[in-house]
Amino acid sequence: LKCVFLHPLSTIPGPWYASLSDWWLAYHTFRFEQANVVHNLFAKFGPIVRAGPNKILFRDAQAMRDVYIIRRFEKGPVYQSFKLNGMDHAFTILDNESHAARRRASGPHYSAANIAHFQSQMHKETLSLVDKLESIAGQMSVDCLDLLKTYHAQLAVLSIFGYHLGAVEKWSTDTPNEFCQAISDFPKQGIVKRFFPRWVWALLCCIPNKRWKSFTQCSKLLTEFAMARTLELEQQLELGKEFEASPPLVYRLLQYHQPLSHNPLEHDVVITDCLAHLIAGVETTANTLVYFLWQLACSPQIQRKLQLEIDSAMLDRSIIPKLSILQNLPYLNAFINEGCIFRPPRPRCDFRSIGTCCPAGSELHLAWTRPSPPALLSALKRGLCTATPTCFPPPETFDPERWLDNSEPAGVARATHMMPFGIGTRVCSGQALAQAALLIPLVAIVRNFRIRAGESTTDESMRKKHGSVRSVSYDFCDVMLIK
Numbered sequence: 001l002k003c004v005f006l007h008p009l010s011t012i013p014g015p016w017y018a019s020l021s022d023w024w025l026a027y028h029t030f031r032f033e034q035a036n037v038v039h040n041l042f043a044k045f046g047p048i049v050r051a052g053p054n055k056i057l058f059r060d061a062q063a064m065r066d067v068y069i070i071r072r073f074e075k076g077p078v079y080q081s082f083k084l085n086g087m088d089h090a091f092t093i094l095d096n097e098s099h100a101a102r103r104r105a106s107g108p109h110y111s112a113a114n115i116a117h118f119q120s121q122m123h124k125e126t127l128s129l130v131d132k133l134e135s136i137a138g139q140m141s142v143d144c145l146d147l148l149k150t151y152h153a154q155l156a157v158l159s160i161f162g163y164h165l166g167a168v169e170k171w172s173t174d175t176p177n178e179f180c181q182a183i184s185d186f187p188k189q190g191i192v193k194r195f196f197p198r199w200v201w202a203l204l205c206c207i208p209n210k211r212w213k214s215f216t217q218c219s220k221l222l223t224e225f226a227m228a229r230t231l232e233l234e235q236q237l238e239l240g241k242e243f244e245a246s247p248p249l250v251y252r253l254l255q256y257h258q259p260l261s262h263n264p265l266e267h268d269v270v271i272t273d274c275l276a277h278l279i280a281g282v283e284t285t286a287n288t289l290v291y292f293l294w295q296l297a298c299s300p301q302i303q304r305k306l307q308l309e310i311d312s313a314m315l316d317r318s319i320i321p322k323l324s325i326l327q328n329l330p331y332l333n334a335f336i337n338e339g340c341i342f343r344p345p346r347p348r349c350d351f352r353s354i355g356t357c358c359p360a361g362s363e364l365h366l367a368w369t370r371p372s373p374p375a376l377l378s379a380l381k382r383g384l385c386t387a388t389p390t391c392f393p394p395p396e397t398f399d400p401e402r403w404l405d406n407s408e409p410a411g412v413a414r415a416t417h418m419m420p421f422g423i424g425t426r427v428c429s430g431q432a433l434a435q436a437a438l439l440i441p442l443v444a445i446v447r448n449f450r451i452r453a454g455e456s457t458t459d460e461s462m463r464k465k466h467g468s469v470r471s472v473s474y475d476f477c478d479v480m481l482i483k
């Protein structure tokens with residue numbers, strides 16, 4: 001009764017059962033449907049909802065800026081569940097000061113200048129992908145989800161470890177790829193493992209099933225790979241190796257923490273950071289690009305318009321224009337913006353802890369009673385456009401054209417809703433790499449092929465899932481590419 005009626009947050013609307021326990025939201029998170037369920041709550045209760053005894057969710061672009069940029073509340077404890085091998089990395093560190101120190105080491109790797117250096121390698125990988133696709137174009141449909149996870153894993157491993165996985169090659173010969181599977185499994189394994197005492201988990205690991213074995217072994221596989229690469233690059237650092245273009249992330253981190261011999265613990269820090277970037281960077285980017293391709297397959301008119309723009313910027317179909325050119329193609333960027341707002345690649349709640357400090361309330365329009373209890377606040381990116389239909393008329397139609405009009409006030413207001421990579425100091429560190437890894441393959445595919453939906457892919461199979469682990473994730477997406 002106290003939780004429902006007498007709690008200081010009880011004036012905030014929401015389902016009564018949510019005020020009793022966090023299990024309700026945890027249950028939906030576990031079923032990969034957190035964002036959808038919360039989206040429905042907004043429809044029922046309005047833009048601010050109490051979704052747990054101390055959890056407040058809101059959907060308002062202005063309030064998001066307030067919470068994530070201006071007040072810079074620290075991350076909520078739920079982030080600790082994403083630790084890797086029990087160790088913190090930039091994503092899981094809660095307090096802002098330690099986070100800033102940790103992020104300083106990897107920051108330069110993702111600067112625009114460094115990504116510009118890395119783009120020639122991305123072009124090479126992408127053109128080799130196009131070659132593979134050409135050999136099957138028009139003959140069979142392709143599960144572009146499987147393909148792009150493989151392609152983005154290859155790019156990420158190249159950028160982080162300077163190592164060529166040969167994963168797309170394997171994909172083209174239908175060879176199973178344990179490494180790419182392990183990238184998908186690692187964060188899920190971390191979550192499943194937490195539900196069991198150690199000895200139970202050790203027993204579960206003995207279950208003689210091939211798929212289960214590879215699931216339980218994924219952290220070992222990735223950690224051993226990261227350790228081997230770290231030691232190799234450490235030797236190269238000692239020999240003073242110079243990199244022609246952009247050194248891999250692991251090399252930069254080793255340089256940053258030098259001399260490592262004084263602090264062997266730093267090895268673990270370097271390995272954990274590299275693994276965190278690998279896991280953060282692959283599925284998010286692949287799923288986003290899959291959605292773009294699906295959207296093009298479903299909208300021939302949009303595809304045609306995009307193709308015309310790309311054809312005129314990429315006269316030779318095997319020479320991908322520089323990022324600086326792609327970033328200025330109006331329709332291409334309008335399409336990407338619309339894709340990111342219509343189906344945010346990472347729609348889940350990003351909880352921030354307000355501790356015992358009490359926000360002024362007016363900006364968030366919270367019915368707040370002082371003194372406030374410690375509470376967790378989160379915005380939801382899913383459905384932001386439905387919350388502000390004046391900026392996105394009509395919000396339920398996928399319409400890149402609206403981004404071509406930047407005039408005040410709607411154009412400017414629209415831009416403030418664009419936050420697929422988060423906002424504030426905890427914004428995605430790999431944002432510049434992710435943007436390049438979306439633009440380059442998208443342009444190369446659209447320039448070289450016409451995209452049609454495969455027979456087995458339907459709206460239902462592309463039904464949005466909210467990854468309780470990281471991002472939106474689809475089951476598969478078959479498309480037919482035609483030369």
Ligand code: HEM
Nearest residue numbers: 090091277280281284285288345350421422428429430434
């Ligand atoms: C389309 C692709 C991507 C999307 C939509 C995305 C989205 C996000 C978002 C929204 C956050 C903030 C999460 C929060 O506040 O809880 C984040 C954090 C992060 N992302 Fe990404 N990301 C993408 C790709 C990448 C790539 C390619 C990398 C690196 C290779 C990366 C590395 C990270 C890291 C390390 C963090 C933690 C940052 C910190 O707290 O300092 N992401 N990402």
